[in-house]
């Protein structure tokens with residue numbers, strides 16, 4: 001019997017080797033120490049020719065459960081793959097943070113049934129809202145994500161035996177009505193990529209409706225990040241095959257992070273509709289990825305602190321579409337600005353946009369046609385206030401309403 005591969009020592013030496021082989025593109029850092037004093041390694045992969053503020057950020061981790069080798073192997077395999085010439089283009093568009101072993105002690109001891117870290121605290125109990133992380137490893141990871149505010153996080157685990165194919169755990173954001181279907185759609189796409197590459201899928205995505213207090217669950221709720229736990233098959237294929245299947249799925253996810261879909265205007269993982277829907281969405285504000293990441297975190301925090309509901313009023317009275325954002329007195333965190341998007345009848349002509357009681361300058365909003373309708377995007381360079389907040393869009397249409405609301 002051989003020890004599960006890669007071991008903690010394998011990971012450390014390969015991280016250093018990769019950073020040494022591609023200086024400039026890959027850098028190695030230690031983000032903290034485990035309870036027993038082992039270093040937690042981070043590989044940062046990014047093309048320095050493009051400023052970090054012009055890229056989104058994805059965090060890929062493995063080795064959270066100490067006896068699941070495939071997650072460690074896939075995270076490391078992704079680092080290796082991204083330094084190959086055919087995949088380097090991703091590093092011009094994204095900063096890829098790879099922590100191949102978040103739980104060095106559990107990995108070193110190959111501990112079954114001891115998750116999260118060697119101290120026996122399960123991963124889903126490490127990151128409780130309003131509390132500091134429960135473990136040394138959790139503190140290191142929390143500092144990392146508070147510094148970078150990742151747009152997406154994929155924590156790679158392994159399912160041992162009894163299953164053919166891979167699956168995913170899905171972590172809805174506070175905007176459940178929007179994020180749940182989006183998570184399923186992406187899960188289907190990565191399964192399809194696995195199938196096409198010759199890895200039949202029998203796993204089934206599982207939704208965590210109740211908040212989970214592992215890092216993906218915490219990031220999804222607190223930062224509105226796009227988060228999944230990926231389960232890779234162990235002991236059905238040889239480990240090399242499990243890694244190939246995992247890489248197919250991870251690379252498809254990276255591609256999705258470079259697309260403009262899911263009502264987004266900037267290429268990114270589907271994390272930008274923080275509240276609402278296509279009819280009236282609240283989105284991060286800012287000219288750069290860095291500014292929008294900070295905005296997304298602030299908006300998420302504001303919602304958790306006290307936004308009882310958000311959305312488009314159900315009827316456009318007098319050809320005015322209204323998006324309401326009530327903010328309760330309990331709210332302490334305010335974003336510096338807000339971005340709204342709404343969809344109108346495709347025959348509409350927008351004449352004026354109002355924020356609160358004043359007209360929004362024309363250079364702060366724009367419209368463009370889509371198959372779903374006319375999309376209006378407004379950038380409001382002002383924080384909301386306690387009480388009622390509203391964006392109103394006045395428009396004209398070349399027809400008469402059948403029924404007045």
Ligand SMILES: [Zn+2]
Nearest residue numbers: 065068157158
């Ligand atoms: Zn696991």
